[in-house]
Amino acid sequence: MDWLIILASGVATGTVLLYATVGEIYAERSGVLNLGLEGMMLVGAMSAYKASAATGSPWLGLLVGMIAAGVISQIHAFITITLRADQVVSGLSLNFLAVGISLILGEGLTSLRDVVSTLPSFSIPLLSQIPWLGRIFFTNQSIMVYIGFMFVPLAWYYINRTRPGMHLRAVGEYPAAADSLGISVFALRYFYVFVGGLFAGLAGATISLSISPGWFGALTTAGQGWIAIGLVIFAQWDPVRAAFGSYIFGALRRLVLDIQGPATLLGFANPFYFNPHYGFFMKMLPFAFTVLALVIGSREATRKRIGTPAALGLPYIRGQRGL
Amino acid sequence: MTAVDSAESASGFKLPFRLEIEPRLKEPPGWYSPLLSLIAVVLALLVGALVIWLGGGNPWKAYAHIAKYSFGSVGVLSDTMVKAIPLMLVGLACSLAFRMKLWNIGAEGQFYLGAFGASLVVLLPVLPEEAPKWQFVVLMMLSGILFGALWGFIPGFLKAKFNVNEIISTLMMNYIAVEWNNYFIYAVWSEGGFQMSRMFQRNAWLPRLSDFADKTPAFRGLTTHMGLVIALVAAAVLWVIVFKSQWGYEIRLIGDNPRAAQYAGVSISKNVVLVMLISGALAGLAGMSEISGVVHRLQGAISPGYGYTGIIIAWLAKLNPLAVIVASILFGALILAGREIQPAGIPTLIQGVIMVCLIASDFFLRNRVSITRRTEE
Numbered sequence: 001m002d003w004l005i006i007l008a009s010g011v012a013t014g015t016v017l018l019y020a021t022v023g024e025i026y027a028e029r030s031g032v033l034n035l036g037l038e039g040m041m042l043v044g045a046m047s048a049y050k051a052s053a054a055t056g057s058p059w060l061g062l063l064v065g066m067i068a069a070g071v072i073s074q075i076h077a078f079i080t081i082t083l084r085a086d087q088v089v090s091g092l093s094l095n096f097l098a099v100g101i102s103l104i105l106g107e108g109l110t111s112l113r114d115v116v117s118t119l120p121s122f123s124i125p126l127l128s129q130i131p132w133l134g135r136i137f138f139t140n141q142s143i144m145v146y147i148g149f150m151f152v153p154l155a156w157y158y159i160n161r162t163r164p165g166m167h168l169r170a171v172g173e174y175p176a177a178a179d180s181l182g183i184s185v186f187a188l189r190y191f192y193v194f195v196g197g198l199f200a201g202l203a204g205a206t207i208s209l210s211i212s213p214g215w216f217g218a219l220t221t222a223g224q225g226w227i228a229i230g231l232v233i234f235a236q237w238d239p240v241r242a243a244f245g246s247y248i249f250g251a252l253r254r255l256v257l258d259i260q261g262p263a264t265l266l267g268f269a270n271p272f273y274f275n276p277h278y279g280f281f282m283k284m285l286p287f288a289f290t291v292l293a294l295v296i297g298s299r300e301a302t303r304k305r306i307g308t309p310a311a312l313g314l315p316y317i318r319g320q321r322g323l
Numbered sequence: 324m325t326a327v328d329s330a331e332s333a334s335g336f337k338l339p340f341r342l343e344i345e346p347r348l349k350e351p352p353g354w355y356s357p358l359l360s361l362i363a364v365v366l367a368l369l370v371g372a373l374v375i376w377l378g379g380g381n382p383w384k385a386y387a388h389i390a391k392y393s394f395g396s397v398g399v400l401s402d403t404m405v406k407a408i409p410l411m412l413v414g415l416a417c418s419l420a421f422r423m424k425l426w427n428i429g430a431e432g433q434f435y436l437g438a439f440g441a442s443l444v445v446l447l448p449v450l451p452e453e454a455p456k457w458q459f460v461v462l463m464m465l466s467g468i469l470f471g472a473l474w475g476f477i478p479g480f481l482k483a484k485f486n487v488n489e490i491i492s493t494l495m496m497n498y499i500a501v502e503w504n505n506y507f508i509y510a511v512w513s514e515g516g517f518q519m520s521r522m523f524q525r526n527a528w529l530p531r532l533s534d535f536a537d538k539t540p541a542f543r544g545l546t547t548h549m550g551l552v553i554a555l556v557a558a559a560v561l562w563v564i565v566f567k568s569q570w571g572y573e574i575r576l577i578g579d580n581p582r583a584a585q586y587a588g589v590s591i592s593k594n595v596v597l598v599m600l601i602s603g604a605l606a607g608l609a610g611m612s613e614i615s616g617v618v619h620r621l622q623g624a625i626s627p628g629y630g631y632t633g634i635i636i637a638w639l640a641k642l643n644p645l646a647v648i649v650a651s652i653l654f655g656a657l658i659l660a661g662r663e664i665q666p667a668g669i670p671t672l673i674q675g676v677i678m679v680c681l682i683a684s685d686f687f688l689r690n691r692v693s694i695t696r697r698t699e700e
Contacts, residue, residue: 035490075679083686088426088490090682092634097675103668104374223498230491277510280502287495291478294487302486 006254007136012211014250015148016203020228021235021242022155023199027073029159029237030192031172031311034076035091037200038225039098042218044069044204046102049109049215053116058209062119065205066198072098073197077190084315099218109215119143119210142210148243155239168192172309175316185316200225227290234293236300236307245293249286256282343693356688360639363680364653371673388663393656401532401545405617407655409434409626411554412609413633414640414647415561420602422565422642423578425595429478429493430606431630432500433471437610439504440470442621445527446512446520456526460549463527463615464608471607472600474500479599483592489599497630501623508623519622529616550612554648557605561644574598606630627658628671635678 020037027034034040048065052058075097079090121142128138137149159165167188170178175185203224208215227249235242259265260272260279272278301307372382393403413430420427441463444450449466450458474496481487505518512520532545565571577584577591585591609629618625632654639653640646654674661670 079679079683083683084689085682085685089638089678092428093675093678093682095675096631096635096671096678100668100670100672100675104672107668223494226491226494230488230495233488233491275510277506280506280509283502284499287498290495291481291487291492294491295481295485298486298488 004132004135006258007251008139008141010251010254011137011247012141012145012250013253014247015142015145016206016211017224017228017231017246017249018148018152018203018243019199019206020203020225021231021246022151022239023196023203024228024232025155025235025237025239025242026159026168026192026199027196028232028312029168029172029309030189031175031309031314031316032077032080032189032193032196033087033091033313034073034094034193034196035088035229036073036076036094036098037196037229038221038223039095039102040069040073040197040200041204041207041221041225042102043072043098044201045208045220046106046109046204046215048201048205049112049116049208050105052118052209053109053112056117058117058119061209062202062205065208066201069201069204070194070197072101073193073200074190077193080315081186081189081193084317087313087315103217106215106217110217113214116209116213118213121210142206144206144210152239152243159239169309172311175311179316179318185318189316203228223287227286230290230294233301233307234297236297237309249289252286252289256285339696341695343695345691345693347689347691351688356641359684359687360641360681363684364639364677366680367673367676370676371669374672375669385669389656389660392660392663397541398544399659401547403652403655403659404547404551405655406659407651408548408550408554408616409609409613409629410632410636410651410654410658411648412550412557412612413606413629414636414651415554415557415644416602416605416609417633417637418640418642418644418647419561419565419574419605420598421578421637423574423594423598424581425479425482425598425602426490427475427478427493427599427602428490428634429474429496429630430602430609430633431626431628432493432497433474433603433606434610434613434626434630435497435500435504436474436603437467437471437607438614438618438621438625439500439507439610440466440468440607441611441614442507442512442520442523443470445523446621452524454526456528456530459527460529460615463611464553467607467611467614468604469607471610472604474607475599475601475603476596479596479603482599483595504621505623508621512621520620523615523619527615528619529612531616546617548612548616550616553608553612554651557608558644558648561605565644606633627662632658632674635674635681638678638681 020041024034024037044065046065047068048058048061050061051064052061055061072094076087076090076094079085080087119142121140123140124138124146128134130138137145157165159168167178167183170181170183171185171188171192178188179185204221207220207224214220228246231242231245231249234245256279259270259282260276262270263273264270265272272282297307368386372386375382375385392399394400413434416430416433417427444459444463444466450462475493478487478489478492478496481492482489508518508520514521529549531548532542536543565574573584573589574594576587577589577594581591610625613625613629614621636647636650636654639650657670657673661673
């Protein structure tokens with residue numbers, strides 16, 4: 001078992017989580033929790049794959065996947081922002097809806113494997129020569145992985161150092177104050193739910209067009225959307241921490257698949273090699289670790305009194321007392 | 324005054340009438356809420372029809388098919404009830420937790436663990452193979468309840484102790500539960516290398532209507548089992564608890580206004596754990612009844628997403644335990660007859676649309692919408 005390969009493919013798998021998590025961070029920073037992430041990712045994965053199959057262009061597929069997920073996110077935006085319904089229930093129903101839609105429209109896509117063109121992978125010259133790190137981060141990775149590297153600092157900079165980013169935070173922390181300064185709370189929340197949808201679609205398309213190409217129904221995402229929602233809390237709504245968490249979880253997912261390979265593990269007999277059934281316990285790990293990450297995230301949030309955007313989950317009603 | 328108004332003035336565009344939206348000051352009449360639910364269901368069926376039509380199918384035929392193969396004869400009606408039984412129990416599990424605004428999305432996992440617990444009694448074995456049926460039924464119920472409750476306790480405890488978001492933790496527990504069962508199905512109790520345990524002996528089966536066919540010939544071939552009685556009793560008991568007991572009042576109070584509950588001396592963290600325990604127990608009971616009443620062995624794929632459908636059922640029933648019964652029968656029909664409808668995502672989609680329509684319709688419960696003619700200003 002080559003640890004470098006596991007870490008390298010962990011970075012690739014983690015890129016999916018990264019896009020989904022950062023997208024959700026944007027939506028939640030504006031005050032809207034969207035539990036439909038898993039469904040939106042499926043819609044993105046399915047429509048990207050379908051569009052790529054139809055047009056032959058994976059880039060067009062990527063775009064279609066993003067827009068499809070963005071559009072479907074607006075159902076949640078309308079229900080929670082305009083109709084002021086409970087964000088938890090609305091997000092869950094969006095999830096049902098989106099999963100249903102992608103299963104219906106994805107019929108017959110599974111058989112298209114190896115026909116659909118996918119996004120390119122390549123090594124970065126020079127950087128891939130760096131010992132260890134070069135092989136983990138810069139060798140034969142998907143272009144989406146490299147875009148992910150550039151995306152993280154940009155996402156952080158946007159939230160923390162730009163004027164629109166400040167508006168985003170204001171709307172999520174103290175919408176009444178933002179409103180009084182002429183920032184449109186409603187419009188911004190719609191917008192950032194849309195952004196969250198776009199990134200969820202990007203995450204889904206990254207799976208189906210690049211990281212593990214193909215359409216496998218609900219197994220395409222296999223719960224990664226829910227893990228991403230957990231990661232948002234672990235990341236304390238910070239894109240850089242989100243990247244950190246995503247790559248760790250990516251590597252963990254990869255480890256689960258690879259650990260049954262070698263007969264010895266760190267010099268000991270490998271129990272997973274001799275009894276493959278123990279693999280079921282390994283498969284629990286990413287989910288168990290998500291719960292653990294939640295515990296860590298929640299404890300830290302209580303200690304530092306930071307974290308959750310103050311208006312998260314609350315509808316904004318103009319003229320009403322409160323936040 | 325209203326969002327609609329401000330949007331209008333911003334765009335400079337004027338409708339010939341004015342839409343006024345005001346928060347309701349009085350409770351709407353009692354028939355209003357069920358009517359809205361009904362409209363939501365009808366609307367969802369229309370959207371489903373549209374999708375089937377777009378997919379090149381005949382929506383009328385599809386719905387006639389559902390109706391015929393779920394309510395068309397005593398035989399299929401009995402099968403519908405069989406599907407409705409686990410739905411009732413998980414629906415009750417969700418409705419109790421949601422009452423407290425505790426989002427237990429983990430009924431699916433608690434269902435799996437309940438099935439595991441029930442199987443344990445037969446396969447470990449806890450009871451000798453030829454023990455009387457009542458001993459098996461009682462012990463399997465207790466074991467299913469115990470394991471379901473345990474699976475509910477973990478996220479409940481984490482929520483109470485560390486303030487861990489229960490939506491994510493319960494959901495993660497679902498995935499863990501599936502792998503847990505898989506280990507036992509593949510490695511421990513696998514029969515002849517197949518991914519299932521051996522068939523339970525007959526005295527570990529819940530009694531079915533067809534068991535009484537020699538006395539009542541009309542029952543011949545009917546698969547409805549004792550789980551129905553269990554589910555109905557559970558619904559009645561839960562109704563009494565929620566609406567007639569002091570503890571039920573405390574739960575409702577926490578759900579409506581946690582701060583008021585705290586001032587009134589109601590311990591929130593204690594109730595979080597307690598409600599998650601009971602909610603998990605109910606879902607575990609659903610798993611037990613499915614294993615002992617229908618599947619008769621432990622295997623993978625024992626649930627077509629019962630736990631998730633339970634969420635919608637609870638919401639459609641407006642968290643009322645007695646209404647859960649009705650909603651479960653409706654969804655039992657959808658799941659039973661929906662199996663043969665292509666493409667496969669249609670039942671999931673209809674569930675989603677029902678849910679979206681329901682939650683959107685809540686807006687009309689909370690607000691009064693009136694349309695008035697715009698006069699010259």
